[in-house]
Amino acid sequence: MRGVLAPPWAPLWLPPGAFELNPSHPLAAGLIGFWPFQGSGKDYSIYNNTATFTASPGFSAGLLGPALSLNGSSQNAKAPAISAYQAANLTAVTMSCWFFPTAQQDGGLIVQNGSGAELYELRYDRSSSTVLNFVTDANGGVVAGSTGTPALNAWHHGLGVYDGAHMTVYLDGVAGTPQAATGGLTGSAQVMGFGNDPVNGAPWFAGSLANAMVYSRALSVQEITELYRSPFSTLRPVVQRQYYQGPQSVSSYVASQFLMAQ
Secondary structure (H helix, E strand, O other): OOOOOOOOOOOOOOOOOOEEEOOOOHHHOOEEEEEOOOOOOOOOOOOOOOOEEEOOOEEEEOOOOEEEEEEOOOOEEEEOOOHHHHOOOEOOEEEEEEEEEOOOOOOEEEEEEOOHHHOEEEEEOOOOOOOEEEEEOHHHOEEEEOOOOOOOOOOEEEEEEEOOOEEEEEEOOEEOOOEEOOOOEOOOOOOEEEOEEOOOEEEEOEEEEEEEEEEOOOOOHHHHHHHHHOOOOOEEEOEEEEEOOOOOOEEEEEOOOOOOOO
8 A cells, every 4th residue: 555755744733823824935936825724714825815615524633734524525615716827828837735535536626726728637536547637628638647546545645747848746755657738727717626626516525635735836846845745844833922011011922833844
């Protein structure tokens, strides 16, 4: 059975308001959506596109902390269209998400944006021998598959990257065979979908999702490895200040949680 790298971090709970995006971190560059799904649909990117939920999905303990739990038939999350997608054609894109599949379903969608020539998606697909696929319908349709099959009832890191020449899927840090692809991806005004097609409904994903991220650029191999090994590296604790009357005028503190060493 394929297993993930022994995590060098402890599960991290992100209490509301305790963490924020660190804009100076290299992996914050081009980040246009970041949904940890730790009890809410908060988007930690600068676009603040909070996701909403359909059919009241729950949150369960996960590898990274709380995770969005989906039943595979009616539950999903949707986020508003990202303004960066609606500009000129994207010449590169990266989609990343931690996922815990509990059932193999045809084309179970993990993350999707757009439809038709605008479509690009990361999906867990029973109909394919590689199972984890990164797909776009642009340029006649291209499917890039992973090397190996993610086991059921286990956490995996899935990432799809398009660099303007090739599409490649990374499963638990291991690259699949690149597939040739050229041209831009048409900017989409469609909502982002997590767990199913946000426009047409099916296909659905059964299991849990965490740390969904979308970039308007192609991450390098080194960055992909860092994202796999350090899933919280783009966040930093929020320094909060409390003000008092009297001699002790200002007291500041940092959120009690901490990030792994970067």
